[in-house]
Amino acid sequence: MTHEEKRAWIMLVVSVVAYASYAVVVLGRVDGGPLSAVPYAGALLWTVGGAIVANIAAEIAMGIANPRASRVKDVRDKEIGRLGEHVGQSFVVIGAVSAMLMALAEWDWFWIANVVYLCFVLSAVVGALTKVIAYRKGVPQW
């Protein structure tokens, strides 16, 4: 497994675990009232910050666990990286357009913040998943 594939796996696992943690915390605060009344901002910011720190910590741990592993990045890694970013980028655009439309329709801030966050997470997850599949199954020819 190349260094870049390991990084894609870390991104995939950390993103899924972080969002699942956020969902558990927020849904655990529902007490019969509307979901949009649940306090979410603190959990959202802590989850985003925690995911960034966990990603960095996991990459450092990977380097310590196997210091002799190659960190070479070649043309195939770059192609797969571009493919993953290209696929993941679409969810950032979907999130931005959704947030704009929801703001125009004067939706509750809870929903706007959560749709934007969900699309960021989907961007990371789908982008990382695309990279992992490309490493395992091959780079698609267009």
Place this chain on the structure above:
Amino acid sequence: MVKPTRVTNNIRALRFAHHEMTQAELAERIGVTRQTVIAIEQGRYSPSLEIAFRIAHALGVRLDDVFQYPNPEETAP
């Protein structure tokens, strides 16, 4: 549209014919990772023309001795 590559290759056989060169040695000579050489050998990755030429040079053969692509006129029914 995504489609599987139709490029085939003889890298594995040519490596053994060329002083039993390992995948790691070939990777080092052409400037890619060993995983990329494995992916090319298994047909999971079509290398750029530049990498293809480097592979041919490293193995001491011509490009079309390493890589083959079916001629559509020959394969058509």
